[in-house]
Amino acid sequence: MRQLHLNLFVYPAGHHEAAWRFREAEPHRVLDITYYQELAQRAEAAAFDAVFFADGPALPDNVRYASRFRLEPFTWLSAIAAATSRIGLIATASTSYMEPYNLARLFASLDHLSGGRAGWNIVTTGAPEAARNFGLDEHPPHASRYARADEFVEVVSALWDSWEDDALVIDPDSGIFADDAKIHPIQHAGQWLRVQGPLNTPRSPQGRPVYVQAGSSEYGKAFAARHAEAIFTAHQTLDSARGFYADVKSRVKAEGRDPDLVKVLPGISPFIGSTEAEALALQEEFDELIQPEYSLRQLHRLIGVDLSGRDLDDPVPREELPTLEQRDYGSRFQLVVDIIERERPTIRQLLKRLAGARGHWVTAGTPEQIADRMQEWFLSGAADGFNVMPPYLNGGFDVFAEEVVPILRRRGLFRSEYEGTTLRSHYGLPRPESRYTASRRRSAV
C-alpha cells in the first residue's frame, strides 16, 4: 500500500514568524547544535523520511524582529548525521553561488559519513542580496539561473559517477588501492561551466544525493520534471495542490520518467489542540505575537509593494499589485496574489495568513482533524506526503509526532519503522548506476 512520506522542515525556533516569542519555544538554543540533534533524533524516532534545511548565501534584511540568520546546512547536517543513524538529511545548496566541484564534494562526503542519507534541495537562489556577496552587481534573471542550473546538475551528476562503485580495490597483497581504469575525468566544457574531474572521493553509498526541488514557477516546474526525485511545494488549498500535482506528474511523464519516482510533498504547518477551539486559540496566540513592522517588510519582499503606513484594517489594494512578469520570480508571489483574489483580506488578515509558514498551508485542528486533512490530500491526488513545518520547535514537533503520527499509522498511511538505511530507500527510489559503469556494461553486451 502506498505510504505517506514525511519530512521535518527545520527552522530555528519554528515556522511561525513569531515562534521565537512563544512561551514554549527555546530561542536561546537556536545556535546550539544539540537542539537540532535532539530534534532530528525525535524525527528519527517517529520514522520520518528526512530532516530538511533551507538555505541562502546572504543575510536577508529585516533581521530585527525575527530569526533570520542561516544555519549552514552541510556542517549542521554532518553534525546531525553523527547523532542519528537512519533519518535522511536534505541540504539546500545553490547552483548560482557555489562551484560545482565544491558542492559535489560536500554532498558526496555527507552521503559517505551518513551512510547514504544525503538529499540535495537544488535551488538557483531567489534572494537578490546574494549576488552582492559574490562579486555581482545584479542578481541573474530567472531564465539564466535555471539554464546554469541545468548544466550544473549535469556536471555534478557526472562527478558523482566519476568513480565507479568498484573502483576502490584496497588489496594490501597486490598493492592495488584503486582501479584507475574505473575513475574517469568528466571533461565537461559547456556554456556556463568547465570542469575536468574526476571527483576526489570514491562514489558514495547512494551514488548521488536524492535530488529535491522546490521552485513552482514555470522554470521551476520544467526543471523539476527533468531532475527532481522529490518536490517541495506550497499550497493553501486542496485544489491548488491537486492542480500542481497533476501538472508536475504529467510533465515528469512527458520527460520519459516514472511519475511514481517523483514524490510531491507540500508543506503543512499544523496547530494542534485537543479540541478545534483549543487549536484555533493556539494559532491566535501566535498571531498576537506578530510584529506588523516585520510582517509588512516581509510582504513587501513577496509582492513588491510597500504597505507600511496604511491602516492595517483597510483591504489589500489589489490594483497596486504588480504583474507576475514584473516580478521575475513566480511561485510564492502567485500564491499571495491568489490569496488576495480569493479572500479579499484586509492588510492585517493577510499578514496573519502569511505569518504562519511564509505562504505554506497552515491548518488548525485536533490530531484527528489534521490526520483527516492529510489523508484527504494524500488520497485525492494532491500529495505523496508532506514537509511538516511545526509552528514552533521542538515542542510543536513532539505534539505532531505523539498525537498525529499514531493516527496515520493506525490508518496504514505511515510506517512504524524504517525498512532501509538510506534516504533513497525511505523514498522508494532506486540507486542510480554510474554512467561509466552503464556504458561499460552496454559495450560488453
Next chain:
Amino acid sequence: MRQLHLNLFVYPAGHHEAAWRFREAEPHRVLDITYYQELAQRAEAAAFDAVFFADGPALPDNVRYASRFRLEPFTWLSAIAAATSRIGLIATASTSYMEPYNLARLFASLDHLSGGRAGWNIVTTGAPEAARNFGLDEHPPHASRYARADEFVEVVSALWDSWEDDALVIDPDSGIFADDAKIHPIQHAGQWLRVQGPLNTPRSPQGRPVYVQAGSSEYGKAFAARHAEAIFTAHQTLDSARGFYADVKSRVKAEGRDPDLVKVLPGISPFIGSTEAEALALQEEFDELIQPEYSLRQLHRLIGVDLSGRDLDDPVPREELPTLEQRDYGSRFQLVVDIIERERPTIRQLLKRLAGARGHWVTAGTPEQIADRMQEWFLSGAADGFNVMPPYLNGGFDVFAEEVVPILRRRGLFRSEYEGTTLRSHYGLPRPESRYTASRRRSAV
C-alpha cells in the same frame, strides 16, 4: 612554564605512503566516519590541541597504489565535532578555489557547532589539477595566488566581524531578536573580490577560526608573518627547523605582531619501538611495502624530473634538477633538494626518505628517544610543538599517546588535561574583538 602544542595530522591509513598495506592498518575503514571519530576521541583523551585535515579540490594523479582520495574537511570535522567536546578541529581550505562568503559561513558554522574549536589552515592550493576543476586552463602562479589570498583573508576576517558579539538580543518581551545596528555590511571592493556582507550567521564562539598556515616559500613566510597564529612546517634537521623558526618569528615581529602568539609546529612522524633496533626494524618493514612505481611518480611531482626507468641504486642525478625559480613552488621542492645535496642518496634511498611522511621529519627510536628529540627541538628554538604524523593509524597514534606523551608530561612539557574549551585557549591565543566593536569603543572614548 612554556608547554608543547601537539596536533594530530589525520591522513586516511597513516602518513607512510604504504601505510594502508601495513598489517595493523585498517584500510577498509578509510571512508568510515567512526574510524576518524575514534581517532579524534583518542587524541582528545591525550589532551592534544587539535586534529588537522589537509585538503585539495582535485584528485591527484597516481591513485593506483595508495590512498590519494580526499576527505572533505568541513563535513568530516563537523561529524567529528559531534563526537568530541574539547579538541580543536583544523580544516584546510583554499583561497584560490572557494568563494569567500561560502568559506566564511562554513568556518563560522564549524566554530558554532563545536563550541569554538575551529581552525583554518589557509592554503592557496599548489596542485595544478585543481584549476581545471574550476574553469581555468592554467593554475594561477604563486605570486597572484598569494595576492588574492591576502585580500581573501581580509574579506573573511571582516565577515567574521560583521555581527558584533552582542548583536543577538533574543528578547521575547520587547520582540527584538537582533540589534541591527550591530550587524554591518562589509562593503568590500578590492582587486580580486567584491563582497557586500554581512555574514548570515551571528559571530561564533572564537570570533573567527584560528589562522593556520603551512607554506614555507618566500611568499608563504611573508603571508604567515602577516596572518598566521600557528604554522605547520616540514624540516628534516634541527638546524633547518631552527633557521625557519628564527626567520618566521623575526618576520612576525617586523609586522608588529607578538612572536609568542604565533606557534611554529613542525611535522614529526615517529616510528616507536621498545628498543631503537625494534623501531628501525618497524620503519624497515614499512619501507619494504613501498611500490617504486608510485614513489617515482610522487618524486616526479615534487622535483619535476621523471626518474622512472633508471636503476634505483644509481645516485640521484643532481645535474638534472631544475632550479627553484623554474619550479614556482618553493618549500617542499627545496627540502628535497637539500636532502639530495646533504646526503647524496641513491634513487632508492631518496624514495624511502620521502615515503615516510612526504618530506616531514621521520624519526625512529624508543619512546624516551622520541621524547628527547622533541624536547631538544622545543628547547632549542626549533619548535613550539609538533604536528604529529603517525606512520599508520589508528594504532600508530595509540603508541605515541601511551608511550611518548606520559614522558613529555613527567618532564612538565605537555598538559595532562585541557584548561579551556576552545582551540584558542589550547594555543594560548586571545579572542579577537570585532573590528566594528573596536571602532565603536574607540569613538566612544
